[in-house]
Amino acid sequence: MHPAAHHLRATSPQRTNPTPMHLHPHLAITHGPKEFTSVYYSLQNWRAMFERFDKDSSGRIDPNELREALCSLGFAVSPVVLDLLVSKFDKSGGKDKAIEYDNFIECSLTVKGLTEKFREKDCTYSGSATFTYEAFMLTVLPLLAV
Numbered sequence: 001m002h003p004a005a006h007h008l009r010a011t012s013p014q015r016t017n018p019t020p021m022h023l024h025p026h027l028a029i030t031h032g033p034k035e036f037t038s039v040y041y042s043l044q045n046w047r048a049m050f051e052r053f054d055k056d057s058s059g060r061i062d063p064n065e066l067r068e069a070l071c072s073l074g075f076a077v078s079p080v081v082l083d084l085l086v087s088k089f090d091k092s093g094g095k096d097k098a099i100e101y102d103n104f105i106e107c108s109l110t111v112k113g114l115t116e117k118f119r120e121k122d123c124t125y126s127g128s129a130t131f132t133y134e135a136f137m138l139t140v141l142p143l144l145a146v
């Protein structure tokens, strides 16, 4: 089991927060992905979201399902990035080209964190931003999935 899963299961199952995560852009600045999950999202919310996006009920999120999931969370990624995400978070060794529940949460939070950090530097939403080496490292390192 991934460490993030332990973290999630430690939260109260009664806790609910129906507000979509992209409406809380300020929260990711002070919380890493895992902390964000434990504080603001219950396991039930994630499970419901996973089941909603797992259209074929395969128990895994394939690239098409992931694209729709990320889109509905407010993140439009290119096919190349989508492929990279699936191969990075598919912990089955890459045979299935699909992401299991725990890794889907981690994937979503990583995309959210990275996108919001980028948007801090891309205030006009041009899709382009300038980082110094120092700023880049400080931005990306806390969000790397371990």
Ligand SMILES: [Ca+2]
Residues within 6 Å of the ligand: 053, 054, 055, 056, 057, 058, 059, 060, 061, 062, 065
């Ligand atoms: Ca599926």
